[in-house]
Amino acid sequence: MTRRVGWTLAGALPLAFLGIFFTWPVATLVARGFFPDGVFTLAGFQQVFSEDRTWRVIGTTLAQAAAGTVVAVLLGVPGAWVLHRTRFPGRWLVRAVVTIPFVLPSVVVGVAFKSLVISTGPLGHLGLDRSFAIIVASLVFFNYALVVRTVGALWASLDPRTEQAASVLGASPTRVFLTVTLRALFPAIASAAALVFLFCASAYGVVMVLGGAGYGTIETEIWFLTTQLLDLTGAAALSIVQLVVVGASLIVANRLQATQARAQRMRTDSSNESPWRFRRDIGPTLLTAAVVLGLLLFPMSTLVIRSLTTASGLGLDHYSNLATTGGGTLSVPVWEAVGNSLRTATVATVLALVLGLLVSLVVSRNPRNELGRRGLGLLDAAFMLPLGVSAVTVGFGFLITLNRPPLDLRSSMVLVPIAQAIVALPLVVRVLLPVLRAIDPRLREAAAVLGASPGKVLRDVDLAFLTRGLGLATGFAFATSLGEFGATSFLARPDEPTLPVVVFRLIGRPGLENQGMGMAAAVLLAVGCALVMALAERMRPEEATTW
Amino acid sequence: MPTIRRTTLALAAAAVGSLALASCVAAPATTSTPDAPGATPAGTTAATRAPANNGKLTVVTHDSFNLSEELLDTFKSDSGLDVTFVAPGDTGTLTNQLVLTKDSPLGDVVFGIDNTFAGRALDEGIVAPYEATTIPAADADALQADDSNRLTPIDFGDVCLNADTAWFESNGKAIPETLDDLVKPEYKDLLVVSNPASSSPGLAFLTATVGAKGEGWVDYWTQLKDNGVLVAKDWTEAYSVQFSGSTGKGPRPLVLSYSTSPAFEVVDGAAPTQSLLGTCFRQVEYAGVIEGAANPEGAGQFIEFLLSPEVQADIPGQMYMYPAVRATELPEEWVKFAPLSDNPHTVPADEIAAKRDGWIRTWTSTVVG
Numbered sequence: 001m002t003r004r005v006g007w008t009l010a011g012a013l014p015l016a017f018l019g020i021f022f023t024w025p026v027a028t029l030v031a032r033g034f035f036p037d038g039v040f041t042l043a044g045f046q047q048v049f050s051e052d053r054t055w056r057v058i059g060t061t062l063a064q065a066a067a068g069t070v071v072a073v074l075l076g077v078p079g080a081w082v083l084h085r086t087r088f089p090g091r092w093l094v095r096a097v098v099t100i101p102f103v104l105p106s107v108v109v110g111v112a113f114k115s116l117v118i119s120t121g122p123l124g125h126l127g128l129d130r131s132f133a134i135i136v137a138s139l140v141f142f143n144y145a146l147v148v149r150t151v152g153a154l155w156a157s158l159d160p161r162t163e164q165a166a167s168v169l170g171a172s173p174t175r176v177f178l179t180v181t182l183r184a185l186f187p188a189i190a191s192a193a194a195l196v197f198l199f200c201a202s203a204y205g206v207v208m209v210l211g212g213a214g215y216g217t218i219e220t221e222i223w224f225l226t227t228q229l230l231d232l233t234g235a236a237a238l239s240i241v242q243l244v245v246v247g248a249s250l251i252v253a254n255r256l257q258a259t260q261a262r263a264q265r266m267r268t269d270s271s272n273e274s275p276w277r278f279r280r281d282i283g284p285t286l287l288t289a290a291v292v293l294g295l296l297l298f299p300m301s302t303l304v305i306r307s308l309t310t311a312s313g314l315g316l317d318h319y320s321n322l323a324t325t326g327g328g329t330l331s332v333p334v335w336e337a338v339g340n341s342l343r344t345a346t347v348a349t350v351l352a353l354v355l356g357l358l359v360s361l362v363v364s365r366n367p368r369n370e371l372g373r374r375g376l377g378l379l380d381a382a383f384m385l386p387l388g389v390s391a392v393t394v395g396f397g398f399l400i401t402l403n404r405p406p407l408d409l410r411s412s413m414v415l416v417p418i419a420q421a422i423v424a425l426p427l428v429v430r431v432l433l434p435v436l437r438a439i440d441p442r443l444r445e446a447a448a449v450l451g452a453s454p455g456k457v458l459r460d461v462d463l464a465f466l467t468r469g470l471g472l473a474t475g476f477a478f479a480t481s482l483g484e485f486g487a488t489s490f491l492a493r494p495d496e497p498t499l500p501v502v503v504f505r506l507i508g509r510p511g512l513e514n515q516g517m518g519m520a521a522a523v524l525l526a527v528g529c530a531l532v533m534a535l536a537e538r539m540r541p542e543e544a545t546t547w
Numbered sequence: 548m549p550t551i552r553r554t555t556l557a558l559a560a561a562a563v564g565s566l567a568l569a570s571c572v573a574a575p576a577t578t579s580t581p582d583a584p585g586a587t588p589a590g591t592t593a594a595t596r597a598p599a600n601n602g603k604l605t606v607v608t609h610d611s612f613n614l615s616e617e618l619l620d621t622f623k624s625d626s627g628l629d630v631t632f633v634a635p636g637d638t639g640t641l642t643n644q645l646v647l648t649k650d651s652p653l654g655d656v657v658f659g660i661d662n663t664f665a666g667r668a669l670d671e672g673i674v675a676p677y678e679a680t681t682i683p684a685a686d687a688d689a690l691q692a693d694d695s696n697r698l699t700p701i702d703f704g705d706v707c708l709n710a711d712t713a714w715f716e717s718n719g720k721a722i723p724e725t726l727d728d729l730v731k732p733e734y735k736d737l738l739v740v741s742n743p744a745s746s747s748p749g750l751a752f753l754t755a756t757v758g759a760k761g762e763g764w765v766d767y768w769t770q771l772k773d774n775g776v777l778v779a780k781d782w783t784e785a786y787s788v789q790f791s792g793s794t795g796k797g798p799r800p801l802v803l804s805y806s807t808s809p810a811f812e813v814v815d816g817a818a819p820t821q822s823l824l825g826t827c828f829r830q831v832e833y834a835g836v837i838e839g840a841a842n843p844e845g846a847g848q849f850i851e852f853l854l855s856p857e858v859q860a861d862i863p864g865q866m867y868m869y870p871a872v873r874a875t876e877l878p879e880e881w882v883k884f885a886p887l888s889d890n891p892h893t894v895p896a897d898e899i900a901a902k903r904d905g906w907i908r909t910w911t912s913t914v915v916g
Contacts, residue, residue: 107783111795114788120798205780209788213742213778214915224744227636229904230643306794311814328864331613395635399644403651410653411605411633494612494634495619507783508611509867510804511811515787515794 014355025397033236044233068139068200076147078284084152096530103483103529106205130212150192194253198387246388307519318516348481351421356428364436395490420481475536604845609659656846658834665692666900674835681854698833702868705806705827706751711792714800736775740803755828758892807885827888
């Protein structure tokens with residue numbers, strides 16, 4: 001009985017957090033759209049759905065998200081193999097580099113990609129400007145690491161003996177991969193795909209820059225209707241569409257996972273990594289190298305070049321300017337913004353980790369009845385919603401809900417890490433859950449039979465396996481809050497800016513000094529992210545390793 | 548049955564948890580102390596006169612708000628107020644957030660509502676009357692939004708096209724001067740503007756064309772479109788990616804920006820760009836006491852602070868706008884390279900308020916489809 005209460009509480013705390021800082025604000029704002037003058041009306045729906053543009057926008061959103069997800073998965077799975085199952089010198093660096101796009105503010109990525117494809121850019125002759133391909137490329141740029149890391153984390157802990165057995169029994173390498181490995185990886189792939197889909201469906205700044213005028217998604221329409229027109233009826237109708245899209249994609253992901261999720265043989269050491277071997281690894285390695293060099297580093301290099309370009313050739317002037325307020329464009333020197341960013345991100349990471357750990361542990365339980373399993377599925381999906389719902393809806397929702405004591409938080413700094421934690425939380429869950437689900441329940445049962453208390457089982461079984469995922473989850477959570485801009489921009493404090501806010505500000509000003517300094521600040525952000533990810537990787541407690 | 552009971556339990560626990568969480572989260576915000584409690588006479592009077600606001604002031608601004616840290620610190624210590632700044636977005640987002648929160652005001656004083664959204668702010672009654680004393684009457688009248696003294700002008704600037712002068716020189720073309728020039732065949736495919744649906748300068752330029760062409764603005768945009776105008780998402784894409792005269796070295800030598808932008812491109816005492824003063828819209832940024840403010844007095848103090856000579860002189864370097872107090876001395880580079888337009892295109896604030904949304908929708912279907 002006490003155990004049941006314990007688990008209920010473990011689920012209730014994160015739910016309360018989500019309820020207050022997401023569900024309530026969103027529901028209240030959407031409700032305003034349906035009761036514009038206190039009377040319920042579907043006029044907004046009729047108006048929105050009678051416009052051709054709406055249907056085009058829905059189609060664009062789905063096409064963009066589906067294409068982005070498929071390509072990210074196709075490229076990411078070989079990347080996961082190379083970066084998580086083979087050993088080669090400098091691997092830690094490549095792993096860190098692939099995560100950088102995750103923190104880059106979309107305004108900077110928009111500039112980087114657009115500069116490549118406009119007629120005067122290095123890829124100008126390819127006619128990629130305003131093409132669907134370049135939009136998909138930018139979406140893969142942002143989300144590649146999610147697939148590589150989520151799939152890689154599980155792949156690295158899979159016991160290779162199952163594969164070895166299949167191959168001893170005469171299966172060809174392809175057959176082993178398709179029938180054993182891929183099936184074992186399926187939960188992680190589905191999990192990553194769901195995340196990527198939501199990120200792609202709600203992408204905003206970059207797709208608008210790359211798609212050109214007229215390119216619209218559900219997200220861009222909601223932004224326009226809400227912030228510029230305050231047309232809450234129209235925005236509410238589109239928010240419902242957004243929720244339906246998000247809900248449907250989560251149901252699909254959940255089904256896929258449920259059919260395939262089963263206990264795997266896992267190990268907590270990394271002995272199943274093997275040194276890089278030419279014949280086996282050359283294919284995936286070439287593909288991964290092409291992605292890392294061509295899709296990730298090439299666009300990023302334009303930022304580095306811009307950050308180094310001064311009036312008198314190349315130089316580090318913009319970097320030394322980071323110690324200043326940029327001749328007055330900023331209210332504080334950039335290093336102070338770095339301090340703000342680190343502080344906020346630390347709080348957000350702790351919040352996201354604690355809550356995400358609770359959610360993952362609860363969701364990974366295996367209730368005996370169907371209702372319980374359904375309930376856990378819903379719980380899992382609930383925490384994914386914030387990724388697919390517009391930051392604008394959440395931000396404006398905050399204004400009309402968190403406006404009275406004891407929750408008058410609208411001008412309070414604490415909302416920033418909270419908003420970031422809500423975005424980081426589902427990432428934490430996606431990283432931890434596949435690892436937890438893959439633990440053979442017999443391990444826990446065996447421990448219990450041998451007399452271990454529930455707390456000890458949790459510590460010695462669940463947490464032991466989690467350690468690897470935990471480092472990654474910490475890295476992702478930290479990187480997410482470092483780079484988060486959508487929700488943060490509504491809560492920004494001009495006198496206490498974070499690093500992405502500083503970048504946004506500098507890049508919005510004319511003159512080489514401001515632009516160059518903005519790019520230098522973005523490069524600083526990128527390097528910081530790479531460092532954090534490299535460190536997080538090393539965060540593995542001794543007892544979880546065998547050497 | 549057990550599941551239902553468990554759900555109830557979960558809900559109860561959620562409620563308890565939420566309250567506990569809320570109170571510990573809210574704590575730091577409510578216990579913050581003023582920098583120098585009662586250190587200055589101004590501080591003591593503010594605190595004793597308005598006990599309801601506990602000596603706090605919340606300033607709501609647009610996301611370009613910026614002043615020297617020393618000035619802000621001086622204001623904080625002189626007034627004795629515990630000042631919080633919030634900057635939720637551009638001028639449109641800012642105004643609409645204030646409209647949305649009319650029943651429970653977001654703060655005490657707002658800065659950054661411009662004349663494209665001023666009419667909306669006035670119609671919706673989100674700002675209260677306030678008679679500013681620090682601005683000369685003539686300057687205030689020249690920039691006023693209406694005659695109700697609810698919005699006080701703080702700064703202004705001209706949104707104008709900019710030209711890459713070197714490009715025009717090397718291509719042997721005259722730099723265009725008027726809106727009419729832009730639709731001529733020799734300027735085909737040269738202009739990039741930002742989208743009025745997603746950018747404040749874009750909206751300002753659309754308004755300029757309405758001011759210049761009246762009902763004929765839709766025809767004018769059709770001609771611009773036929774002449775190859777490129778629409779960028781925002782100022783950043785237009786200016787730093789597509790424009791040939793700045794860091795991006797893009798393909799387009801004509802860009803929508805500000806009349807002050809050339810001053811920031813100066814290299815070795817010469818500006819490689821110039822603004823086209825016949826294409827401008829005058830943008831005015833206002834401050835106002837938010838209706839229902841907890842600390843209207845502090846709000847007034849902040850508006851006077853914005854109009855003080857120190858802040859007015861700080862505005863050009865920080866916010867790239869002209870100070871509303873015209874006697875303020877301007878930076879040297881501005882005198883040389885950032886001239887104002889003699890006859891900017893104008894549209895009254897109330898007309899913009901009434902028609903803005905319709906203009907944007909019509910513009911979208913005409914120009915981008």
